[in-house]
Amino acid sequence: MPDSNLPAPNNPEAFLGDLTASSIEPSTRTSHQTLAQPTRDFDDFALFIDSMTIPYTDGIAAAFVGQPLLPFSPSPLFGPQMPQCSYAQWQNPSVVSRDMTATHTSAPYLLDEFSSTFPSFESCPSEKFRQEPWRLTQQDWGHLTAEIQLFTSVLPADFFPPSRHTMARYIATYFSGFHRHLPFLHLPTFSYAQYPVDLILAMAAIGAQSSFDHDNAVMFFRTSQAIVTERLRCHKAEQCRRTFSAEHGLPTDSQAPNPRWLRDSSSVQELPPGMSANGHSTSQFGALSAAKTLLLLMAIATWANSKAIYNEAIGLQNTLSSLVREERFLEAQTQTPENITWHKWINIEGFKRTATIIFCFFIFHTIVYDTPPPILNCELDIYLPSREKDWAAASEKDWQAARKESEPESAFQSSFSYLFSKQRGDSNETPKGHSSLGGYALILALIQHIYFLRKTSKCKAPPEQGIAPTDVAAVEQALRNWQNGWYMDPESSFSPGSPQGPISFNSTALLRMAYIRLTVDVGPWRSLNTHDPHGIAQSIHQSPDLEPSHKLTRAVLYSAHALSIPVKIGVNIVARSQAFIWSLQHALCALECAFVISKWLIAMHYRSPDAPLDEDESRLLAYIVDMVAEADPGFYFESNRGVAPHIPDLCSRVIKIWAKLLSGEAVWDVVRMIGKVLEVYGQMLERQAAA
Incomplete structure (x- = not known):
């Protein structure tokens, strides 16, 4: 096949029409017959993957490429060490405070630069030290520990203070991993004094989990949860006190004094809903910071995948959704004014990103647990986040240069409505693009839309059940428009190692999920909330057969892609x-893709001889055969020996490939569970094929 005939490599739907059917023999158009041998040169699949731009250097090796060598340190070799203290000592704040005060202004010592410098006896004043934003100084550590002391009455019994360098390592791990997938904190201006300690502990919990320090992750999770819960409790009590005082004409300060942490903590400056960029909140309770903390805790509880933690995830979801509504996050004024300063823009953009990611994560709960989302599409009335290049700008000068190349952000409601518009050839209206995070939110909003379409369709009489054809056509139009916007985004990439981050790449998994869910009701058949891999695999295996159709073929194509x-x-x-x-999105998508491919192959196997495969189905089968032969040496060897495999064998091998992809060491338990589900499901298919 000449290269000029190749379709756009990143458009699976266009690729479907141009696949050659040369490797499918006419005999394969009948049921219960063997597949033809895959082409020895993998014509279709090889041409397709060769046209993709995903070099291995964008993978795991990218984490080690381009890292600077260790610069010489300007710091003295030794200095006073941090005093060690037990939890019992933490119960006596005066002792710890006295010890900490003695080290607040002490000179940094060797381990300060452990991760980034060579040790040196001499300072190098001519060389300017480049400091990481998450570097935890002795002064920062003293600030954090002093703030923790204010909550000694609510700290878990098993809590103990980690070392300063352990904390710094966990925060660095958070920014190098989790943050890249959900970037709502501004890394270039990050400082420990800027955020409350419960948020820092939540970040450390994710960093510890990502470092496979599970015990520390649980300890940080419990401690952060206890502190933010106490903040929320005191905030509600303060609101009740003020309401009671106002109703009875009493001074607002006539009641009992505020708790010590509220009296002693510095004001949290953040942009509240409804306030223009010319002002800041002076409230000592930071609703936005509390929302960020709850978001991270909810993420930990969701992906931890134990029944006890699952209950906490739902409880955190309820707390966070209540806070979002009480503080009116959903209708905040987030349009960026002209001639705005960098720091004021950071406040507005940070709020938009936090509110948007909270909305997205609620839809993740819908995907994982098949439950209704607490925030509906029609309720989110803010502007979409800006591009990642703007958010990652390291200085105001870099930000100004990046903003000149960025288009103004559009409102979520207008962008979502635009997805359903029909663009005619004679229209002067140009397609709308969107930022990576904006597109991420829009594709999740479409998944929520599909969820409600499918749920409401079940209220109809059995012959009428299923999404109405008009609704299917409308969503298909929206998905096509979303894809056009994805292509228009200069930061879009099919690579997990994109310099602008993996958000755009993660969105492609959600697009596949949207096409699958529009075609097949997969939610009830992969009930992850049971936490039982064998039960989930059995549920998938016993789910109803799928009816072949053009729409199903397209969903399978996206799954194969x-x-x-x-x-x-x-x-x-x-x-x-x-x-x-x-990302976790790809693990969730893998389960649904494996489900759809296997059910489609089974449908092809049991297809009546009177209903032969059409051209697209034949091409798709050839594509899957070649792909499995590329990934499975045993399959390739057998095919080259002239052994034509049965479709059931092909089906089990596809599932085994998916299972192998998720069989490695995973940070989150939910990924390991999905890998186990696919492993068990593959064994069931293998036994069925051998029968």
Whole structure:
């Protein structure tokens, strides 16, 4: 096939029409017959993956490429060490405070620069030291520990203060991993004094989990949860006190004094809903900071995947949704004024990103647990976040240069409505693009829309059940418009190692999920809230057969395209690196893709001889055969020996490839559970094929 006939490599739907059917023999158009041998040169699949731009250097190796060598340190070699203290000592704040005060202004010592410098006896004043934003100084550590002391009455019994360097390592791990997938904190201006200690502990919990320090992750999670819960309790008590005082004509300060942490803490400056960029909140309770903390805790509880933690995830969801509504996050004034300063823009953009990611994460709960989201699409009335390049600008000068290249952000409601518009050839209206995070929110909003369409369709009489054709057509139009916007985004990429971050890449997994869910009701058949891999695999295996259709063929194509990316990179490489690079969205998508591919192949196997495969189905089968042969050496060897595999064998091998991709060490338990589900499901299919 000449290169000039190749479609756009990143458009699976266009690719479907141009696949050659040369590797499918006419005999494969009948049921219960064997597949033809895959082409020895993998004509279709090889041409497709060769046209993709995902070099291995964008994978796990990218984490080590371009890292600076260790610069010489201007710090003295030794200095006073941090005093060690037990939890019992923490119960006596005066002792700890006295010890901490003695070290607040002490000179940094060798371990200050442990991760970034060579040790040196001499300072190097001619060389300017480049400091990481998350570097935890002795003064920062003293500030954090002093703030923790204010909450000794609510700290868990098993809490103990970690070392300063352990904390710094966890925060660095948070920014190098989790933050890249959900960037709502502004890394260039990050400082420990800027955020409350419960948020820092929540970040450390994720960093500890990402470092496989599970016990510390649980301890940080419990401590952060206890502190933010106490803040919320005192905030509600203060609101009740003020309301009671106002109703009875009493002075607002006539009641009992505020708790010590509220009296002693500095004001949290953040942009509240409804306030212009010319002012700041002086409230000592930071609703936005509390929302960020609850968001991270909810993420930990969701991905931890234990029944006890699941209950906490739902409880945190309820607390966070109540806070969002009480503080009116959903209708905040977030349009960026002209001639805004960098720091004021950071406040507005940070609020937009936090509110947007909270909205997105609520939809993740819908995907994982098949439950209604607490915030509906029609309720989110803010402007979409800006581009990642703007958010990552390291200085005001870099930000001004990046903003000149960025288009003004549009409102979420207008952008979502635009997705359903029909663009005619004679229209002067140009397609709308969107930022990576904006597109991420829009595709999740479409998944929420599909969820409600499918749920309401079940109220109809059995013959009428299913999403109405008019609704299907409208969503398909929206998905096409979303794809056009994705292509218009200069930061869009099919690579998990994109310099602008993996958000755009993660959105492609959600697009596949949207197409699958529009075609197949997958939610009830993969009930992850049971936390039982064998039960979930059995549920998938016993789910009803799928009826072949053009729409199903397209959903299978998107699923096969999802598998082709790790096959291109290398299944073993991805299996060993997915814990650090691939997002949880891809693990969730993998389960649904494997479900749809396997059910489609089974439908092809049992298809009546009177209903032969159409051209698209034949091409798609050839594509899957070639892809499995590329990923599975045993399958390739057998096919080259002239052994034509049955479709059931092909089906089990596809599931085994998916299972292998998720078999490596994973940070989050939910990924390991999905890998186990696919492993068990593959064994069931293998036994069925051998029967």
